[in-house]
Amino acid sequence: MIFDTHAHYDDSQFDTDREELLASMPEHGIGTIVNASAAVDSWQRVLELTEKYPFMYGMIGVHPDEVGMLDEEKFAEMEELLKRDKIAAVGEIGLDYYWDNESHDVQKLWFIRQLELARKIGLPVNIHSREAAADTMDILKQYGQGMKAIIHCYSYSKEMAEEYVRMGYLIGIGGVVTFKNARKLKEVVQAIPMTHIVLETDCPYLAPEPNRGKRNSSVNLHDVAAAIAELKGISTEEVIRVTEENARRFYGL
Numbered sequence: 001m002i003f004d005t006h007a008h009y010d011d012s013q014f015d016t017d018r019e020e021l022l023a024s025m026p027e028h029g030i031g032t033i034v035n036a037s038a039a040v041d042s043w044q045r046v047l048e049l050t051e052k053y054p055f056m057y058g059m060i061g062v063h064p065d066e067v068g069m070l071d072e073e074k075f076a077e078m079e080e081l082l083k084r085d086k087i088a089a090v091g092e093i094g095l096d097y098y099w100d101n102e103s104h105d106v107q108k109l110w111f112i113r114q115l116e117l118a119r120k121i122g123l124p125v126n127i128h129s130r131e132a133a134a135d136t137m138d139i140l141k142q143y144g145q146g147m148k149a150i151i152h153c154y155s156y157s158k159e160m161a162e163e164y165v166r167m168g169y170l171i172g173i174g175g176v177v178t179f180k181n182a183r184k185l186k187e188v189v190q191a192i193p194m195t196h197i198v199l200e201t202d203c204p205y206l207a208p209e210p211n212r213g214k215r216n217s218s219v220n221l222h223d224v225a226a227a228i229a230e231l232k233g234i235s236t237e238e239v240i241r242v243t244e245e246n247a248r249r250f251y252g253l
């Protein structure tokens, strides 16, 4: 069954039908969902989701746009929450120079602190990186060696993806791969081995074709798997099977 490695079902866009939608996941062939944390105020909602749905796991972390909210007290709380049973990773963490909500120094500081915390606790990480390719690679080379990481919503070059694969990291592929103008990402998918690809929605964002622009959900991952299958010359079922295996191994589930 499909494994969604990165979703945001705590987002208010799901407030109208969250229960109904999540209850329908198994009948749509969605086997497992890992819900990321974006901000400190999402932590509690993420924990509640993981407690309510047997097939949901969570990440605790702070997105680079939101790290201004972090301080030592919150960071200590984060460490405690990361020890909960159904928390499977630290995330999402990284650098975002597109929105540039926080200074680069502040973003780097908390990215490194959260990486070090993940290593200390022994959890994998989910990396968010937007228009910050070189700094992200530098920090991961220095602080992320030997760790388990998914580069979520991968948006950089084929060469850099191959470098991440050599570092043992996985590449998260979502709705963008179905877009007509996503030539670069299609090349990435063709260049890297299936053993290093996982499926993700980043829902409610980034719905694949033919639902581009609408609210996304894990159900649409069938379309992402089909796009990868076409690029790889294998069946959609094979893509779903291998990416599920990869994700289970990664999260230790």
Ligand SMILES: [Zn+2]
Pocket: 006, 007, 008, 036, 092, 202
């Ligand atoms: Zn996300």
